[in-house]
Amino acid sequence: MKMVFIWFLAAAAACSGGSSVMKNDPVILSGSASNSNSSGIIGSEYKLPYNYNVKLIIKDSSVNNPNDDRRCFYKIFVNKVEAGRSTIGLESQEKHIEFKLEDNRHLIRVEKYVLNEKKGSYEKVNNIDQPKPDFIYFDSVSDKILIIELNHKSASGNNGEFTLSFEKK
Amino acid sequence: MKYILLLLIIVFSADCSRKIQSEIEPNNNLNEANEINIKSEVKGKLSSPSDKDYFTFSVDSEINVKIEVSALKGINHAFGVFSASGGEGAVIKYVDDARKSSPEKLANLTLSKGKYYIAVSHGERDEKKGDDSAEYILSVYASDSSVSEIEPNDFFDSAQKIEYGAEITGYFSPAFNKLNQNSNSRYREEDIFYFSVDASEENPAVIDCSLSGVKGINSVIEVCDADGNSVFTADFAGEGKPESVNGLGLMKSGNYYVRVYSKSMTENFEDKYFFSLKKGDFSPERELESNDDFGKANPLQEKISGTVSDSKDVDYFFRQSESGRFYSVSVLGNAVKASIFDKSYRKIYSSDNASGSIIFPNIFCDGGYYISVSSRHSSEPQDYTISISEYEAEKEFEKEPNDSIKSAEAVEETVKGYYSYSGDKDYYKINPGSREKIKFKVRGIDDTDMTVSVTDALGYRIKTVSVNGASEIEFSETVDVSAYLIVEFSGNVSDSDYSIDMIKQR
Secondary structure, rough: OOHHHHHHHHHHHHOOOOOOOEEEEEHHHHOOOOOOOOHHOOOOOOOOOOOOOEEEEOOOOOOOOOHHHHHEEEEEEEEEEEEEEOOEEEEEOOEEEEEOOOEEEEEEEEEEEEEEOOEEEEEEOHHHOEEOOOOEEEEEOOOOOOEEEEHHHOOOOOOOEEEEEEEEE | OOHHHHHHHHHHHHHHOOOEEEOOOOOOOOOOOOEOOOOOEEEEEEOOOOOEEEEOOOOOOOOEEEEEEEEEEOOOEEEEEEEEOOOOOOOOEEEOOOOOOOOOEEEEEEEEEEEEEEEEOOOOOOOOOOOOOOEEEEEEEEOOOOOOOOOOOOOHOEEEEEOOEEEEEEEEEOOOOOOOOOOOOEEEEEEEEEEEEEOOOOOOOEEEEEOOOOOOOOEEEEEOOOOOEEEEEEEEOOOOOOEEEEEEEEEEOOEEEEEEEEEEEEEEEEEEEEEEEEEEEOOOOOOOOOOOHHHHHHEEEOOOEEEEOOOOOOEEEEEEEOOEEEEEEEEOOOOOOEEEEEOOOOOOEEEEEOOOEEEEEOOOEEEEEEEEEEOOOOOOOOEEEEEEEEEEOOOOOOOOOOOOOOOOEOOOOEEEOOOOOOOOOEEEEOOOOEEEEEEEEEEEEEEEEEEEEEOOOOOOOEEEEEEOOOOOOEEEEEEEEEEEEEEEEOOOOOOOEEOOOOOOOE
16 A cells, blocks of 8 residues: 555656655545545544635745745646636745645646736746746545645745645544 | 219209208206107217206197107117106106117107107116217107007006907007006006906806017917906917907906006017907807816806917816716817816816817716816917716716725726726726635727736736727636726727626636
8 A cells, every 4th residue: 555655656746747745644645546445544534625625835935034025926727727826925925725626636837926016016937936846746536625735945946845635624 | 874873963962961950958958958840850969977868849639659769889778758748757658678779769659739858868777878979869750640559558547448349559669668667567568458348247248359469579468357456368379479368258347457568578669569359248158268277167067168278278167066977078179188176176087188089988076076178289279169968877887086096996796987088097996805716707998908907905916908999808816805906098088988797706
């Protein structure tokens, strides 16, 4: 079973072009794999989906200078279709967006926008300043809420680090 | 050859025969004045700084005379005209252009039967110095009999009566009137006319004046009430151009005065001006000057026409409005600008549309609003017509002013608005109360391109879409509790509306 999980992570990482999938709870994640028997294992430990079953949380832990801490949001593309945008906040703050997706493998890509105060509008940041990688493949399930966390370290080479977990009660 | 020689002799002898008499000193006071005739010339000298030469002549019946004293090199001289009855203390006219080496001229002076004196002396401005070698020539002629101006007419108490429909001819001469000591018109040479008015606030007298252009003169027409307070000033055209007062509304009975003068105190000794006064019929559909500020705004119902004389002329109108009613105001004119103000004089709309038509389609002001019209050109008069229609306010329609975040109007499901004037922007506030994804359905305006922006809660644009013409587009955007919609335009101002529907998406 553990081997199957490791294979899944490797496959996901490979498919996502090098995204780092962090295993907060490997047992749970292995249970999220489509070929696992999840229903009897997780019991009532996890929150059931209502309006959404996938939640993307984005933050930037590398920004700690108020002068560099810009207002921003992320535009989200699910399976290459624009699906909405995250909440708006400082780069150092947590921003989130929720989706209700059917059971399947999905692709999420993010696009960062920051506020240009002089122009009074948000502008897409240059590709070189976008999170690297800016996408992840994942499997969603209908009976749990998948939490995808992206830590975009803009002050440290724009590394994007994705972490997957399920939302607990 | 013989004839040519004979002709030369005749001409030469004729010139030699034009002998100009010289003054006979002493002629330094009224009692010693040299007698001269009208239509005569006399030579004189200002031999010393205190030298003053007196001449006298008699008039048998009323006559207009032209008086000229030729230039004396390096000397600023002057002359005064007195009547024998008034003596030297009662100067009829004192002429001094305050310049050296230039002649002193008076184009027109009306004298009735009597004896008069002319005193030639040094002017007031420069150092008085005598010159025993240089001679001036004093000329007194009968002037053009067609001139109907009666000088002196320089003050209200000597103003000349003008009748409606009459035309008066006169001169912008002399350059200065040293007798004019009024603080706001010191030394200004003015011709003042008066006319009588029978009028009331309900039935104002409508007056038109016109003054022809005179070479080298930037003329001014100023109308004053019986107390001498300025009612209207026409100073629109430049040098050599005519001036006019059109549709001046006078609401009190009594005498009114018209001052005609050269703005820069220049003179024209040769060319006459023509001044006329006409009385028009009052119509509530024609502007009444002066309506140049909010306090003098003309009342307006459905339609009014007017003229702005130049870029300095601004016409104001006031329209009473009823609560809950919208008003559509159109201003038709080739080159005019227009603005709308609320009762607190706060500007709501402004447009300087060059296309000849300005439309403010949705004025919503409790109690009333002002309309101002001005010209886009500096000198040419521009005619315009204002038309107003009113209609029942629809709930969805925007209420101007909403051209900033501060004045953004809260909207819910649908909003309709207008591209009301050049530079118009419409701001709306959306308050779904929670984070919602909203579908926006936008219908544009014919011949107008517009953009619709959704902002964050602070008003920073998140998404902007373009709508070309009357096309319909849809887009979705997430609203975090609250946001603003900003609608901006380019193209032609229109009286067609746009609409935006907002549908929450689940």
